[in-house]
Amino acid sequence: MSNLPLIFIDGDQGTTGLQINERLRGRSDLRLLTLPAAERKDVRRRAEAINTADIALLCLPDAAAREAVALVDNPKVRIIDASSAHRTDPGWTYGFPEMSPDQPSRIATALRVTNPGCYPTGAIALLRPLVQAGLVPPDYPLAIHAVSGYSGGGRAQVEQYEGEHAANAAPFVTYGLGLQHKHPPEMQLHAGLTQRPVFVPSYGAFRQGIVLTIALQARLLPAHASKESLRAALESHYAGARHVKVLTAGQSATTERLDPTVHNNSNDMTLGVFGSDQEGHFLLCAVFDNLGKGASGAAVQNLDLMLHGA
Template sequence: MSPRIFIDGEHGTTGLQIRARLSERRDITLLSIPEAERRNPALREDMLNAADIAILCLPDDASREVVALLAGNDTTRLIDTSTAHRTAPGWVYGFAELERDQAAAITAARHVANPGCYPTGAIALLRPLRDAGLLPGDYPVSVNAVSGYSGGGKQMIAQMEDASRPDAISAPHFLYGLDLTHKHLPEMRTYGRLPRDPIFAPSVGRFPQGMLVQVPLHLDGVSAETVHAALAEHYDGQDIVTVAPMHESAALKRIDPTELAGTDRMVLHVFASPDGARLNLVALLDNLGKGASGAAVQNMDLMLQR
């Protein structure tokens, strides 16, 4: 019998994308609750207990309730796409390229926490530099980012796409998180190996999918070539996360945040001022690809290797 996969919350933005990725596959059996029955708790519990892997596309509290519900179940493995368990003990962080043994840890895991879209880009840039000793422990890190509006879920999608709504958003771009708190900060700090929270400035653009994450740096005595080499070595042999050659990045005049929309890839760039004193590290990805649904499917495939 093929592995049984249940998407709990398949009618939300992330769940719909995961379902679209899995619907044509013949190597798995996709368990599904008809939309008319999605609030049937008994049917949902049956599906959770029958699944080999359940992918949770739920709010934080609902994800915690599922974990409690399955406390006596030792067969269903979980991938949680919410923020509820990303830094929780006993959960493996689902960024397979984080370090050399991370993919193997995901393969063996019972519980996997899918990364957030913004942290995926930030950690991809920061972790190799911290591991290589290029980013001082006391460095005041800042992260600037813009995401497609699909990251805000169905309500924001409707606000952006339906101008007749009373709560419609007319701005072409807006900044938020102005109180410098954000639910993604704990995982950025934990997996970026930062001693304190970064200053994080997220924003939303008027495009459905796509993302740019920037980490600007002043690294005295550390060249752009050294930073690029650390990133290239860390991701050597990877096919989902790649590092653009420096000459290709240097030739760019602009980057379109939608360039990788519809893909599960992430491309990292290193930009430098002419004197080399200032750097801007950039991650380009799809907020629903490598930033959410694509990462969940990647983690599922790793878990199925066990």
């Protein structure tokens, strides 16, 4: 019997599960446990697989993820949950390694890791360092806007844009108009905010990628806040980070537009600070793949930390 760690993906036919499978296929440092198609919805077989695995990745809807966790009776099984079921649960470790210097080691030793949401990944990446640096007040009245590829809506939305009725799919959709989206509590908690941010999500007629933006007004910030101090704080926080890069002042000055697809099929994210000190208006921006750093890429990054340490 091989001593290589055994990995089980519960929900391996969904958008995130398929991409995780693709990223892990052919690796020589682990074994993948896969159930036959006829057994994927068999609770008994799923429970056996979860409890046999060293690490189980849950790529399921929230309710199903909670049910899967309830199936665990082997105390050694470690879980990475890609759903939003446990993202604000204090009993789970938040799976954003770049969030703080000690987060990789916390993930590496955790029994329960909750993968961040795609939109919160960008919002937290931008806001948490600035709140901690005292440049953005934790009670700032934030409005977060983001545009994702249609794959963020899962298989049903992918079918809408890639199936037989694709010609009728809308080129651009803004949704969540009741402002009750599930992501703001996650953003608030992990960014260190004291007030729930307004979140306005949209998706366009492209498969994957995200541009997330947050506008700030200097009159509501501390007197020492400037475009350069905001950028410098982000640059300091992510110095040495492998997957998160901050545009330099020179790069920001020459950037006129942001392409949401630039990091597709990678686990990378670019952050930028734009705007005008003269006008007192600043724009924080994050660009990344909603299926990469926003989902499967992040899950594999966390898996590698759990397998090999920080």
